[in-house]
Amino acid sequence: MHQAKVWEEVDQYITEHLIPHDPILERTLAANRLAQLPLYDVTPAQGKLLNLLVQIKGAKRILEIGTLGAYSTIWIARALPSDGHIVTLELNPFHAQVAESNLSLAQLSHMVELRVGDASEQLAQMADEGVDTFDFIFIDADKPNNPKYLEWALHFSHPGTVIIGDNVIRDGEIINEHSPDDRVQGVRRFYELLAEEPRITATAIQTVGSKGYDGFVMGIVCS
Numbered sequence: 001m002h003q004a005k006v007w008e009e010v011d012q013y014i015t016e017h018l019i020p021h022d023p024i025l026e027r028t029l030a031a032n033r034l035a036q037l038p039l040y041d042v043t044p045a046q047g048k049l050l051n052l053l054v055q056i057k058g059a060k061r062i063l064e065i066g067t068l069g070a071y072s073t074i075w076i077a078r079a080l081p082s083d084g085h086i087v088t089l090e091l092n093p094f095h096a097q098v099a100e101s102n103l104s105l106a107q108l109s110h111m112v113e114l115r116v117g118d119a120s121e122q123l124a125q126m127a128d129e130g131v132d133t134f135d136f137i138f139i140d141a142d143k144p145n146n147p148k149y150l151e152w153a154l155h156f157s158h159p160g161t162v163i164i165g166d167n168v169i170r171d172g173e174i175i176n177e178h179s180p181d182d183r184v185q186g187v188r189r190f191y192e193l194l195a196e197e198p199r200i201t202a203t204a205i206q207t208v209g210s211k212g213y214d215g216f217v218m219g220i221v222c223s
Helices: 003-018 023-034 044-057 071-077 093-105 119-129 143-155 170-175 182-196
Strands: 061-065 085-090 112-116 136-139 162-166 200-209 212-221
Touching (some): 023 071, 023 093, 044 071, 044 162, 093 112
Parallel strands (some): 136 162
């Protein structure tokens, strides 16, 4: 059997055994497909991982950079206590409209602040507004700007904040220093900043599954 087929079938096996049937999440994915959003949603197993990490951290305030149709947002929000709060940033107004509909379906609109516009500009505006720090930050937006997003994530962090960066293996292309792909170069600079930055300690995990060969970075802010 082709290796990618094995990865996909194992993903399905994990989902069938460990991810309970959830009509809200399934309707969210269906709505995203119907709206022809890019196929960038995390898998159910990855969504459950984010949910568990938020619970492990005991987070109450979350920043998500990159909303898309809010599938990951729903997974994360469900891990929050009743007084928890998420700020999620989405560039595309149409994607944001789909996300708002999905959040309403999930009855989570009251704890999610969806800000629409360029993420770097939104983050700068949040700084001007004096927005408080976050306990958990999920970076899953345009990869060329990952270095900027990391800098902003550190700005909005406190000691103990967990920072997760998605899609940081790129089918192994991150080891190609001459890659012409600006997404790969953005992720490579992201790694370099993590290596240079004394305020955070981090590692990266390679993953395989229905979305192919990729992975994520997880760090904890230490000062």
